[in-house]
Amino acid sequence: MKPTYLMLPTALMLALTAPVPAGLAEYRLVIKNHRFNPANLVIPAGQKIKLVIENLDPTAEEFESHQLNREKIVPANGKTSVFLGPLDPGTYPFFGEFNPKTATGNIIVK
C-alpha cells in the first residue's frame, strides 16, 4: 500500500475548496421587461467579483455568457448571484437565454 497516491488527490481537493476571502466586491444587474439594466456593466480587471442578478419580471430568465462560461437561472421575481473573474480587460457579452432578442448586455472589464 502506497498511501501517497491517495494523499495527493485528497490534499488537492482540500486546497481547492479553501474558503473565499470575505469582502468580495458586489455588482448588481436588474432584469425588467426582459432587459438587463445596466446593459453595460463595468468591473475592474484582475479581480474576482460577485454579480447579484435580480429578476423583476414574472417569468424566469437565464443569465448566459459563453465567454464568461456562465449559465445561471434567475427565478421569476427572484435573485441569484454569479461569481466572475479575475478577468482580463475586454468586453464580455452576455444575454438572457429565454429572451435572447431583448435581454442582452456586456460586462466591460477595465
Place this chain on the structure above:
Amino acid sequence: MLSAALIVFREVLEAALIIGIVLTATRGVAGRARSIALGIAAGIGGACLVAYFADTLAQAAQGVGPELFNAGVLLVAVAMLAWHNLWMVQHGRALAKEMNQVGQAVSTGNRPVQVLAVVVALAVLREGAEVVLFMYGIAAAGTDTGTLFMGGLLGIVTGVTVGGALYIGLLRIPTRHLFAVTSGLLVLLAAGMAAQASAFLIQAGLLPAIKPVLWDTSAVLSEKSLFGQMLHTLVGYVDRPTGMQLLVYLFAVALIGGLTLAARTPGRIRTAGVFAVATLAVALLTLFTASPVHAGHKVYYPKVEQGETEIELRGHANYDKDPAIDNAQSYKIGVGHGFTDFWFTELYAEVKKDAGNSSYATEAYEWENLFQLTEPGKYWADMGINIEYSHARKSTDPNEWELIPIVQKQLGQQLITLNVPFVRETGNNAAKKWELEYAWQYKWLGNPALEFGFEGYGKLGDATHWSPSSMQKHQLGPSLFGKIKTDVRHAWKYQLGILFGLSASTPEKTLYGRLEYEF
C-alpha cells in the same frame, strides 16, 4: 406491395384534395363537373404517356448493365421523393390557396370554366408522372409487376376513398397530420431505396461495402418473412446489411428528414444541414473505425443546469495494427435531466462491438449522477463529482461503480478540466479493486459554434499500486467542439476528436464523437 400502395395512395390523395378544393370553390357553377372530369381524364392520359416513354427510355438504358441501371433509377426516385416531400411542405398551403382562387374566379365569372379542366389536368398529370417514376424505383428494387399492380390498385382505392371522404366531410382528419405522417414514411422509404441503390453499386464494384455483414438478424426477423418484407419495403429493413448500406440509409434519413423538417419550420435549414453533417460524421466515425479504454470518452464539467433535458449519443472506435484491439467500437445513448441546480442524472444504454467480431450487442445499462459541488467562479477552482453505476447485461460480466471527482479552472478564455475516475468492479468476475483513471481537457473559449481544444485519457491501474508504465494506458489528441442554438433553450452540441495512443497497450488511434440535443 405496401411501398407501391403508400406512394400511389399519397399521390392520389394529393390529386383528390386538389380536385376537392376546386369542386368546393366552384359549387354551383354550370358545367364544372364536365370540365373537371375532362381534366382528370387528360391528366391520367398524360401520365400514361409519361409511363410509356419512361418504358422506352428504360429499354434504351438497359445497356449500361442491370446494377447500374437499377441504382440509377432508384437514386432518381430518391431524389424525386425528397424533392417532392420538400415541395409539398413548402408549397402545399400556397397551392391550396391558388386552387381556391382559380375556383372562385370561375365562380364569379372572371375566368372561363375550361380553366378548371387545365388546372385539374396539370395536377393529375403531375401526380401521375410521379407515380410512374416512383413505381420504376420500386420495380428496380426488385418487386415483381403483379405485386406492384396490386399495391398500386390498393393505393388508388384508398386514396380516392380518403380523398372523397374528406371532400364530402365524412372524414375530418386535419390534412396537415395526414401529410406529416405520410411525409415521415416517405423519408424512410426514400432512405431504404437509397440504401438499396448502394447495394447495387457495391455489387457492380463501384462502392466499397465497408463491412460485408454489419449485423445478422435473419434469425430474429428474416427479410424474407412477411413482416420482414413489409418492413423492408416500407422502412428499408435489411437483415444482413453492409456497412455502406447503413451509412447511406442514415445519411439519407438525416438529409431528407432534416430538410423536410426544416422546410416545415422556416429558418431551420441550417439546423437540418448541421444535423445531417453531424449524423454523417458520427455514422462515418462508427463505420470506418472501434473498447478497450472505457466507453466514456467524455470530460465532465462540474456544472449542472436545472431544468435542462438532454439526449446524447457518443461513441468511439479504435484502430490498431494489433487485431486484438483493432476496430473495437462502443456507443452510448442516453437521456438526462437536471432536476435541481446541483443534480443532473442520465440513463444510458451501451452498445459494443469487440475487436475481431462483427456483431454489435447491448453490453450494459448505466446510471449517471452528476453533482455540482461549488458555485462556478466562487472558489479558486470549480468542483463536482459524478457517480456512475453500470449494470452489465450478461450476468457473467462484472458491474461497475465509478466515482469521478471533477475539477475545473478558468483562466481568462482558457478552460481546464480534470476528471479523476475511481473505478471498481462488482459482481461476477469482478477485479475487486479500485482502479485509477484520468481524463482532462483544455479548451479555448472562442466562437461557441466551433471551438478547439485537447483531451487526454488514461488508465493507471490499481489506485494504490499503479501498473508498470508499459501496461498503463495513455491517450492524447485534438478535439473540436461546438454548440449551435436552434431556438430559445434548444441547442445541438457536438464534439469530434482523435486520440493517439502513447503507450504500447493503447490503441494507436481512437476516433470519438458526441452529439447532444439539449432542450
